[in-house]
Amino acid sequence: VDKLDAIVGESKVSSVTTDNAPNMEKAWGILESTRGLLCNGCAAHVLNLLLQDVAKMDEIKRVAAGAEAITAYFMGRQQLLAWRRSTRSKKKTKKAQEAEAQRKKKQELKAAVFQNVDNLVRDEDFWMKGEQVIQLLEPIIKKLQLLESDHCYISMAYWAFRDLLKQPIYCDPTFLVSTAKAILVQIEARWNKVHTDAMCIAFFLDPAQDPNGFVGKDRKNSKKQIRKMAKRLGYTPEEVDQAYHEAGVFWNLMRDWTPKQRRIESRSAPLEWWGDERDSYPVLSRIARRVFTMPTSSAASERNWSAHKFVYSDRRVNLGLDKINMLISMYWDRLEKPLPRVIFNPAILQTAVTSEGDDDEEENRIHYEAHDSDGEENYEHEVLA
Structure with a gap:
């Protein structure tokens, strides 16, 4: 952090986004307590790990193995044809004869592979299961695409996992029931690991989010975490109390909004909204604008770093x-x-x-x-x- 301060200026670094290794979580605690930085794990990395967990499930593995066999066969056909053309000659030499023998062996293997692929292509149950697996993976893949983008706020990471936890395809499945329920268990396990205070605070302070969209006791805990964050950032006791009070005022204001008014307020990005409302929430707006600068993935953080032409090494x-x-x-x-x-x-x-x-x-x-x-x-x- 000292080296980064020397490059971009002191106190310019406000947050750190890393992968989700246990040693990183310990490093977060040190940085948060000694430097007043906001630390968060890469939400996109968690979804990638979730996909790895899902890929190990038996039904998913069977469909994936069949899809790989079909793909490999069709992707390799042009190479096989090109190899055959390269061994043709009007007059066979010794080298061509060796190639011909290899070709025959390869043809036998190719016939066996073709038979396996032919069986898969004709298997209607395989294609039906394949379509069902795609439907099961689609919500996760769409959330991954969202969280890896550059214009995604950390509050969206909370929304994305909450939405996955409430997906009917996992909660009330009508096909591949055991697999769908197993995926839901994995989502809950990954959610518990990616679930951070900064993410909850961001969801609390995002004017575009539904106030009733919290999971469990996160709403009450988020308001308390705002007080703790203000202390950690070095605010005076008066400012800490004021931030807590402003959080309550903002929360009650959001609850009074009609759906139409919420849509109007959500047209502005959170950073813009809090910039406009800095006079109404002088202390809370400082915390909000700091929280909403945090990227949702380490990839977005690296792209942002490179965009400003900063090179660490x-x-x-x-x-x-x-x-x-x-x-x-x-x-x-x-x-x-x-x-x-x-x-x-x-x-x-x-x-x-x-x-x-x-x-x-x-x-x-x-x-x-x-x-x-x-x-x-x-x-x-x-x-x-």
Whole structure:
């Protein structure tokens, strides 16, 4: 934190978003008690872990295995056809004869694979189960997409998990009942781990949220946590009491809103709303504006950090030779061309990575010349720096 303060200025860092490892949670406590920072886990990471838990369930595993077999078969057909064409010749050489023998063995294996895929394709129960599995995963995937975005407030993380906990497809399932109920158990387990004070306070202070949308005793606890947060942020005893009082006034105001008025108030982002209402809530608005700067995922935090051109370590922006070659191989494979031998000048790489454009918004790109095995054809390829 001291190094970051030296880069961006003292007291400019207001929150920390990390993954959800146990050692990180202990680090949060130290930072919150000694630096007055707001700490939170990556909500998107929790949903990724939830998907991993769900993928281990028997019904999901069976459908996924069948889908992988079908996908692998169809994705590999072009390579098989290209391999067969490469062994054709008017006059068979010794090398071609060996290739022919390998082809026959491969054809036998291919026939067995085809039979398995053919059975899956013709199995109506497989496709029905596949559609049901997609329906079970869809709510989680949509929430993951939301929480990984840059314009998502931390209050939405609370809403997302609360919405998953109340999904009829898990609470009152009509198909794959045991699997759906098992998913609900996993959602509850992950919710207990991602459920933080900062997230509850954000939901409490978000004018777009339903006041009755809290889970359990979170509403009462959130108001108490506002007092604790004010103390942790170094506010005076008078300011702490005032923040608690303003929280009660704001809460009662929200409860009096009609649905139409709530829709009108929700047109403004929480940060904008609290900026406009700073005169009505002079202390609480300071806490709210700090809370709503917290991203919902570590990916969004890193993108925000990079957008302001802050680099903690120069080595993190340098791509090594192995990774460069891997990227070129992947991009070249998409063009469905034979992979060329890649030649590049490391000096060009260093220049491209370290160069910065003042007014030019175009992305830096690295150009490489690639030659085929005979050195006859030249290709020019671009890789993002």
